[in-house]
Amino acid sequence: MMKNSSKLLFLFTLITGTLMTISANSWLGAWMGLEINLLSFIPLMNNMNNLKSSEASLKYFLTQAMASSILLFAVILFMMKSNMIFQNEININNYYKMIILSSLLLKSGTAPFHFWFPEVMEGLTWNNCLILMTWQKFAPLMLMYYLMIYKMIIFIIMITVSVGSLGGLNQTSLRKIFAFSSINHLGWMLSGMLINEYTWMIYFLFYSFISMNIIFILNILKIYHFNQLFSMFMSNKYLKILTSLNILSLGGLPPFLGFIPKWMIIQLLSIENQMMLILWIMLMTLITLFFYLRLCFSALMLNYPENNWILYNMMNNFNLKFYLILSFFSTMGLPIISIIYYMF
Structure with a gap:
């Protein structure tokens, strides 16, 4: 088991690498x-208690190494462009952009370069899953914004939201479900890139907060599969309700917090007259709501006999108190932000 000091060192290096990428002056x-x-x-991915962590680490390393090789290859060719003679320099530059953009799409797990992402998620702990779903995507997304090829990005958005919606329908592993959910949300972030830099960043912050809220409680309860949710639903009715509402917030239902960034992107895309794109991503996101509702249907619609003993006392457990605070902002986010907006 890795010591806490080593974990902190690697986390600091992880953050440093991302900051170096987004503040770099050259490719x-x-x-x-x-x-x-x-x-x-x-x-950080290696865990002695998880037998699949070594396999996940190897898959992640090979995929990322291949993407980095493609990126470095395209950057070197782009830097050598001044010493070569091309008949159509504009088209050549677009070819370089497409190669670099494809390598960044592979790094972030965006469809159609997503095949490694659910398999790697399946072998990780919840904490590492949260890092892979949020922080590890920030640097590639930032670099993608610098290489906007309009027609290619629209094509990638439509594929990404479709794969993220349809891929999670037949899954029973919660980690794979959230992996395909992350792919679907990547499509929305790429849609925000069509508008401006701040739109997709706002969506990324909202998505990271809601994902952290859900994974926080799943990590405490050590729940990894769909059938394990029943034990949580039988143990505490507060956990049952809060977890279900947070899952619906991740799906983007009003009046929850997850509806705000989707609402913002839909309004701004309508100003850009992207009605077909709006219709497609909305229809695909409705499919994601199906497996979100499948997770919380048994909690909201069925009655379970509650145990006489309470496994997690929310009044005395600090972790569950913290989860209660996060859940309040996640489930009541839209009314709170609306009140603040009209006040100021």
Whole structure:
């Protein structure tokens, strides 16, 4: 088992690599930051209590190494462009952008380069899943914003939201369900990139907060599969209700917090006259609500005999108190932000 001091060191290196990438002045510097980020996350993935962690680490390393090789190859060719003669320089530049963008899509797990992402998620602990779903996507998404190829991005958005919606329908593992959910949310973030830089960042912050809220309680209760949710529903009715509402918030239902960034992107895309894109991502997101509702249907619609003893006392457990505070903002986010908006 890795010591806490070593974990903190690797986490610090992980954050440093991402900051190096987003603040780099050249593509070579951005590549170096991505490599530091990769090499610092691999040791965090190893867990002696999880037999699949070594397999997940190897899959993650091979995939990211291949993406980094493609990125470095395209950057070197792009830097050598001045010493070569091309008949159509504009088209050549677009080819380089497509290669670099494809490598970044592979790094972030965006469809159609998503095949490694659910398999790696299945072998990780919940804490590492949260890092992979949120922080590890920030640097590639930031670099993608610098390489916007409009037609290609729209095509990628439609594929991503479709794969994220349809891929999670037949899953029983919660980690794979949240992996395909993350792919679907990546489509919404890419849609925000069509508008401006701040839109997708706001969506990313909201998504990270809601995901942290859900994974926080799943990590405490050590729940990894669909059938394990029944034990949680039978143990405490407060956990049953709060977890179900947080899952619905992740799906983007009003009046929960997850509806705000989707609402914002839909309004801004309508200003850009992207009605077909709006219709497609909304229809695909409705499919994601199906397996979100499947997770909380048994909690909201069926009665379970509650145990005489309470496994988790919310009045005395600090972790569950903290979860109660986070859940309040997650479930009541839209009314709170609306009140603040009209007050100021």
